[in-house]
Amino acid sequence: MIQDFFRKDLSDFESYNAGKTDYKVRLNANESFDNLGEAVRREIGKVIENSIYNRYPDADALEVCELYSLYANVNKTNVMAGNGSDECIQIIAHTFLNTGEKVAMQSPDFSMYGLYTKVAGGIPIEFPLSDELELDVQGFISMANREKVKIVFLSNPNNPTGNIIKREDIISIIEGCKCIVVIDEAYFEFYGQSILDKIDTYDNLIVLRTCSKIGLAAIRIGFMITNNVLMLELKKVKPPYNVNAITQSITSVILKNPEIINNNVKNIIVERSYLWEKLSNIDGLRLYKAEANFILVEVPNAIKVKKRLIEESINVRSFSTGPLKNCLRITIGSRQENDSLLTNLI
Numbered sequence: 001m002i003q004d005f006f007r008k009d010l011s012d013f014e015s016y017n018a019g020k021t022d023y024k025v026r027l028n029a030n031e032s033f034d035n036l037g038e039a040v041r042r043e044i045g046k047v048i049e050n051s052i053y054n055r056y057p058d059a060d061a062l063e064v065c066e067l068y069s070l071y072a073n074v075n076k077t078n079v080m081a082g083n084g085s086d087e088c089i090q091i092i093a094h095t096f097l098n099t100g101e102k103v104a105m106q107s108p109d110f111s112m113y114g115l116y117t118k119v120a121g122g123i124p125i126e127f128p129l130s131d132e133l134e135l136d137v138q139g140f141i142s143m144a145n146r147e148k149v150k151i152v153f154l155s156n157p158n159n160p161t162g163n164i165i166k167r168e169d170i171i172s173i174i175e176g177c178k179c180i181v182v183i184d185e186a187y188f189e190f191y192g193q194s195i196l197d198k199i200d201t202y203d204n205l206i207v208l209r210t211c212s213k214i215g216l217a218a219i220r221i222g223f224m225i226t227n228n229v230l231m232l233e234l235k236k237v238k239p240p241y242n243v244n245a246i247t248q249s250i251t252s253v254i255l256k257n258p259e260i261i262n263n264n265v266k267n268i269i270v271e272r273s274y275l276w277e278k279l280s281n282i283d284g285l286r287l288y289k290a291e292a293n294f295i296l297v298e299v300p301n302a303i304k305v306k307k308r309l310i311e312e313s314i315n316v317r318s319f320s321t322g323p324l325k326n327c328l329r330i331t332i333g334s335r336q337e338n339d340s341l342l343t344n345l346i
């Protein structure tokens, strides 16, 4: 039987289902609500017209890494580009894990940490957050060392909770956990604090970044930033040519004009304040800290609310079981999108 060749440990896996995308108001995937402006899209059009299609792209996306190093204020040799930061997570798992080795993460946190751990043959160890969705830092460090985990993955701000791990706590985790510590700063631009300045202080720190939340989800570009020793090891596993030429060109155009990103982020933060303010005036909702480009809110009956929103072609992320039961994760939209959400929420 052909199934005899399949991996037994993948038997209960399901393919990722991103769901229907043709909703009028899409507040479910933490994308930026604004497309790039017309002028920059025209500039990109010219770059695409002049692209070289018959040759492989730069295998290490050197120009993009250099521009990102200027954006992030790090050394260019400390930056690796990935096909989204998703690919970076996968490269990390495959670089450090042998079959049966463990990886620690919060629960809830970004689901791809567990997925790529398992695909690499590892075992995810989930550490539950408190009822307030906060992390018991000392408890987490003890667990990681007791379980002898190889890697720790933490998103900060946390997706989907929005919760923050304070800088001194991140440092305690990096110093306390005897393993690779990956801090995923996918929402850095909306929070403003980073641990990037410590990549050369610690031999076990890797920081992840992405352009998906700041207006470039379509082109798949993410980064990992770490010290030279870990970088050499990660490069052994990185697929060559993993970032295609068109993505490299478009990313370069944007990173040469960082005000495009900054303006986009500013607009999203203005709308975040607006939506927060409006939501906090509605009785019966519980709002969680919002330092990213989404707001997690507990409603009396998430299934009912979600159904009503879908009828109006408004999509949000909902959770029907587990610690986030009755919570909605609402991506910040444009003023008009936020208003139609608010009108239909209650």
Ligand SMILES: *Cc1c(COP(=O)(O)O)cnc(C)c1O
Pocket: 030, 083, 084, 085, 086, 087, 110, 155, 158, 159, 184, 186, 209, 210, 211, 212, 217, 220, 221, 222
């Ligand atoms: C969205 C997200 C990512 C994935 O980003 P891509 O670059 O689009 O792959 C990674 N980590 C977290 C926490 C995210 O929310």
